Amino acid sequence: MAVATVVALAALFQPLVASRVPSHPNAACAVFTLPVPVSVQQPVYDIAHVDNDIEATQFAINADTWSFPQPSERVVNNITIDETFDISVQLCVPDEQAKRSSLHLATHGWVFDKRYWDVIVNPSEYSYVQAALDNGYSILTYDRLGTGLSDKPNAYTTVQFPVEIAILSKMTELARTGDILTLAKKSNHALPHVTFEKVIHVGHSTGTFLSSAVISLFPGLSDAAVLTGLPPNKYLNALKATSIGFKRSRGSWPSGYIAGDGRAFQVGFFSDRRNASGFGGFEPGLLEYGNSIQQPITVGEWQSSHSIPPPSASKFTGPVQYVVAEYDFIACLGNCKNTYTLDSLEALFPNVADLDVYIQPATGHGLTMHRGARVGYQATFDWLAEQGL
Ligand SMILES: *[C@@H]1O[C@H](CO)[C@@H](O)[C@H](O)[C@H]1NC(C)=O
Numbered sequence: 001m002a003v004a005t006v007v008a009l010a011a012l013f014q015p016l017v018a019s020r021v022p023s024h025p026n027a028a029c030a031v032f033t034l035p036v037p038v039s040v041q042q043p044v045y046d047i048a049h050v051d052n053d054i055e056a057t058q059f060a061i062n063a064d065t066w067s068f069p070q071p072s073e074r075v076v077n078n079i080t081i082d083e084t085f086d087i088s089v090q091l092c093v094p095d096e097q098a099k100r101s102s103l104h105l106a107t108h109g110w111v112f113d114k115r116y117w118d119v120i121v122n123p124s125e126y127s128y129v130q131a132a133l134d135n136g137y138s139i140l141t142y143d144r145l146g147t148g149l150s151d152k153p154n155a156y157t158t159v160q161f162p163v164e165i166a167i168l169s170k171m172t173e174l175a176r177t178g179d180i181l182t183l184a185k186k187s188n189h190a191l192p193h194v195t196f197e198k199v200i201h202v203g204h205s206t207g208t209f210l211s212s213a214v215i216s217l218f219p220g221l222s223d224a225a226v227l228t229g230l231p232p233n234k235y236l237n238a239l240k241a242t243s244i245g246f247k248r249s250r251g252s253w254p255s256g257y258i259a260g261d262g263r264a265f266q267v268g269f270f271s272d273r274r275n276a277s278g279f280g281g282f283e284p285g286l287l288e289y290g291n292s293i294q295q296p297i298t299v300g301e302w303q304s305s306h307s308i309p310p311p312s313a314s315k316f317t318g319p320v321q322y323v324v325a326e327y328d329f330i331a332c333l334g335n336c337k338n339t340y341t342l343d344s345l346e347a348l349f350p351n352v353a354d355l356d357v358y359i360q361p362a363t364g365h366g367l368t369m370h371r372g373a374r375v376g377y378q379a380t381f382d383w384l385a386e387q388g389l
C-alpha cells in the first residue's frame with residue numbers, strides 16, 4: 001500500500017479530537033480571549049438549585065407542569081450585572097481583500113460552542129467559517145457565556161439572555177471600532193489590519209434569538225441578519241423540557257449547568273430523512289462530532305427563554321434572511337413547511353430592505369452537520385451578494 005494511502009487511512013480512523021484547531025489555508029485566524037464589559041439589568045427568579053440528576057429531572061417536571069408558576073410569575077428581584085466577562089473568540093480574515101471588510105459575527109445556539117460553525121470533519125463541506133472565507137468574508141465566532149472556553153459564571157442569576165444580548169452588542173461595537181484587532185495583537189496574534197465596515201449578524205437557534213434581539217434593540221449596529229434554525233411558527237415552544245432528559249452536567253461545571261441525554265440530542269438536532277434525489281440526512285460521523293462538542297445550558301437561560309417574547313425589529317432597515325431546516329424537530333416539531341406564513345415573518349420586521357426565506361431541504365435543526373450543508377451556505381452568500389454585501 002502506498003505511504004500516502006496509509007496516512008490517509010490513519011487519518012480516517014483517528015478519533016475525533018474536538019479541541020483540534022481548525023486550519024483555514026486561505027486566511028489568517030486567531031483564537032484569543034476578549035474581555036467584554038457589560039452593564040445590564042435582569043431578573044432574579046425564585047428557582048430551586050440543580051446540583052444532581054434528580055434535581056435536574058425535577059427542574060424539567062416543574063417546567064412542564066401545567067399548574068407550576070410561569071417564570072414571569074417567579075421574578076423576586078431585578079439586579080444589575082455590571083461585569084467584564086472573558087469571551088473566547090475566533091477571528092478569521094481571508095487573504096483575498098475584496099470583501100474582507102465585511103464581517104460575519106456568528107452566534108451559536110444551545111448545546112454547542114463556537115465549533116458549531118467550524119466543523120472539523122470534512123470542513124470544505126461542513127464548516128461555515130471555511131465557506132465564509134472562501135466567499136471573501138471575515139468571520140468572528142465565539143463561545144457564548146457559560147460555554148466552551150468562555151467564563152462560566154452563576155447559572156441562576158448571571159447566565160441569562162439579557163446579559164448575552166449585551167455581550168453580543170458590545171462585541172459588535174468592539175469589531176466596528178477596531179478594538180478587537182488591538183486586543184488580538186495584545187494576545188500576540190498577527191492579523192492583517194482591516195476596518196470592519198459592515199457587520200452581518202448570523203445566528204443559530206438561541207443565537208438567532210440573540211441576534212434578532214440585537215438588531216431590534218440596536219438597529220444601527222447591524223448591516224444584515226441571517227437567522228438560522230428558528231423560524232417563528234406555531235410549534236416554536238412545543239418541545240417539552242421533560243423530553244430533553246435533563247441531567248446535571250458532568251465535570252467541573254458549576255451548580256445549575258444542565259445537559260440533555262444522547263438520544264434526545266439526535267432527536268432534537270438531526271434528521272436522517274432525505275429528499276427524493278437523495279439530498280440531505282447526515283453521516284454518522286457528524287452526529288459523533290456534534291456529540292463530542294456538546295455544551296451545557298443553564299437553568300437561568302431556560303427561565304429567560306420562556307419569559308422574553310420573540311423580538312420584533314420594527315426599526316431595523318437592513319435585509320434579513322431566514323434559513324429554515326426543513327425537518328427541524330426543535331423549532332417546528334419535525335417539519336417546518338406550512339407552519340408559518342411570509343406575512344407573519346414580515347410582521348416581525350416591517351421595515352427591512354428585503355426579507356428572504358431559504359429552506360434547506362431534508363435537514364434537521366443542526367444545519368451545519370447535515371449532508372449538503374454547503375449548498376445552504378451558498379444560498380446565504382448569493383443572497384448577501386444580491387443585497388450588495
Ligand atoms: C423587574 O423589572 C421588570 C421590568 O422592568 C418589572 O416589570 C418588575 O416589576 C420588576 N420586578 C421586581 C420584583 O422588582
Ligand SMILES: *[C@@H]1O[C@H](CO)[C@@H](O)[C@H](O)[C@H]1NC(C)=O
Nearest residue numbers: 275276277278279361372375
Ligand atoms: C432535493 O434537494 C436538492 C437540494 O436543494 C435539490 O437540488 C433537488 O432538486 C431536491 N430533489 C427533490 C426531488 O425535491
